[in-house]
Amino acid sequence: MDVVLPCLDEAAALPWVLERIPPGWRAIVVDNGSTDGSAALAHRLGATVVTEERRGFGAACHTGLLAASADIVCFCDCDASLDPALLVPFTDQVARGEADLVLGRRRPQGRGAWPPHARAGNLALARMLRRRTGLRLHDLGPMRAARRTALLGLGLTDRRSGYPLQMVVRAADAGWRVRESEVPYLPRAGKSKVTGTWRGTWHAVRDMRAVLAEAPAPVAVTR
Structure with a gap:
């Protein structure tokens, strides 16, 4: 198995994350412009390191998928909030x-694991997703698993915060069986680039609303 780990200044979290990669699996750390030595540290710790110069969560995730x-x-x-x-x-x-696609349903553990504004934004998006696709998620x-070839067949185009949602929307449009599994959600190491602030959450919700407004795209149904 390969695990894609989008990374922007996560040197404080990388040792914890990489030591929890299951034996025999490959960690693919996608460095998205780190300035704290994350890429070099990940390499020393045995991860495959890929660079994506375009800033954006989706850009990093998709580069990892291609790798x-x-x-x-x-x-x-x-960021050490989720145990791989x-x-x-x-x-x-x-x-x-x-x-066909398994998603981690986050269960916050301890104060500060999931800020109220981020949780509220996630809940609103889940409701909009239900209206758009019928999926009751x-x-x-961000924690998920699927077959690589099938994911590439979805033709994902978002390269910002909407990437995870676009994956689910297009999977639903293609008739995939989407499941949830509960996972503990821990306070992250360092400061969040997305959900740690109201501004970051607003940008993420904006990107995801744009994904929900897209017309259904023709996608491959092979799984």
Whole structure:
């Protein structure tokens, strides 16, 4: 399995994250313009390091997907808020053919793990997603797993904060079986670039609303 880890100044979190990559899996750290030595540290810790100069969460995620080679590819934040070891049952569901896309439903652990404004924005988007696709999801978090070829077939185009949502929307349009699994959500290491501020959350919600407004795109249905 390959795990894509988009990274922007996460040197404080990288050791914790990388030591929790399941044995035999490959960590693909996508450096998105770090200035704190994240790329060099990830390389020393044994990760495959890829550079994406275009700023944006989606740009980093998609570059990691293109760099992956495993049949099943996972995504996880690189800030120590989510434990990549918990991806094992996600990939098991995909491998057994029980689901085509498995998402992590975040359960905050401790004060500060999930700021109220970020949680409110996530809830609003989940409701809009339900109206758009019929999927009854509770979270649009970054932790997920699916088959690489199928993901590429979705033709994802968003390169900003809307990338995770576009993945779910297009998967739903293609008839994928989308499942949720609960995962503990920890206070992140360092300052969030997206949900740590009202401004960051507003930009993320704006990007995702634009995704929801898109007309259904023709996508490959092979899974």
